[in-house]
Amino acid sequence: MDVGRRHVNVAVADLAHTVIAERGERLQPDEEHTAEVMLDRAAALVVAAVEESGHLLSDVIGVGLGLPAPVVSGTGLLGASNILPAWAGLAPSVELGRRLQLPVHVENDANLGALSEHTWGAGRGSEALVYLKLGTGIGGGLVINGRLFRGISGTAGEIGHLSLDAAGDVCRCGNRGCLELVAGGAALVSVLGRGRPEVRSLADVVGLVADGDAPCRRLVADAGSSIGVALGGLVNLINPDRVVVGGELAATGQVLLDPLRHALGRSAVPSAVEAVDVVQGTLGGRAEALGAVALVLREPSPTR
Ligand SMILES: [Zn+2]
Incomplete structure (x- = not known):
């Protein structure tokens, strides 16, 4: 999942890194973008994308979430210098994990872009x-x-x-x-x-x-x-x-x-x-959501 100020993109992949469903939503500039609203919409989009892939939410081993903010290692908290000021000090992994009942890994969006271009794109090798x-x-x-x-x-x-x-x-x-x-x-x-x-x-x-x-x-x-x-x-x-x-x-x-x-x-x-x-x-606009997939497939999963 890739959440920005104006968009939410979701990609669902299997263990072989094959993308089996993708969904995206663009948000209008005049819409309200509180962290709560964004998290609710992001969670709903994950549920829809998993359904589209023909799987159950209970089949999902983990969710990766990219945000335009520095993520403090170990805590999953967002640093202050980000373009989602309403999210500062929040632990999105906890918030989203509660909504989806799944382990959620949070990472800076550019780090996810780096990971996906390295896994699938122009950075291979x-x-x-x-x-x-x-x-x-x-x-x-x-x-x-x-x-x-x-x-x-x-x-x-x-x-x-x-x-x-x-x-x-x-x-x-x-x-x-x-x-x-x-x-x-x-x-x-x-x-x-x-x-x-x-x-x-x-x-x-x-x-x-x-x-x-x-x-x-x-x-x-x-x-x-x-x-x-x-x-x-x-x-x-x-x-x-x-x-x-x-x-x-x-x-x-x-x-x-x-x-x-x-x-x-x-x-x-x-x-x-x-x-x-x-x-x-x-990978264009798909880079960050695909990076979130790569993150889950590379990182050891936290115990559920
Ligand atoms: Zn600066």
Whole structure:
């Protein structure tokens, strides 16, 4: 299950990793999104998807839940710097587990994207993988030697909050000049929407890039350059063999990736740049829900 600010996606898979049912719901911007409402809808969608797969809820060995928030290892609690403020301090595994009467594993959504691209997508076979989730915000996940590397409080790989400008604007995380403030989807929509009220979502931006809209392509290219600079720092530290670029903005393809690669080439140690391939993710909007499946199939199940 992948729950974001505007969507809930559910995938049901068997033990051979074959996806046997998928469901999704988009939420309207004016709907109420309290944690309780979201959890109720998510639980209902799981019940519907399992029914569609021809199985019983009692056949399910576990549920993986991805959220756009850092998840503190061991406690399952969500950190404060997330884009679901109503969920801060909540233990979604307990809340959802009570609704479904099933063990629930909770993980940061970008970490799940990393896991699914490593299992099924563009990250297969990588020994040191960096995954970027370019959506409303910017998330990152690391899979090292086949395992997620979370860090102590779940923020490892969070490249969106790498500061590029010590005198820049204050970010929701409390720092200044974070990458997300200049290259996150919300920032792009805000800049482009100033003179153009028809631009209201990241999907609009992606559509305009595909249509060849010059200001929009320039903005996305500049975002790619900023991401490449920040990525240079991460590539120097981790020395990965692959970077998989996912999230909604990844659909802009080379318009984003060419300047990103160029900036990376100027920002990291040459031998580290030579060792890394930067590729577009192949799972698109399904990456996080599939990652939740991979999480349950990889992690030891808690006792029921
Ligand atoms: Zn920040």
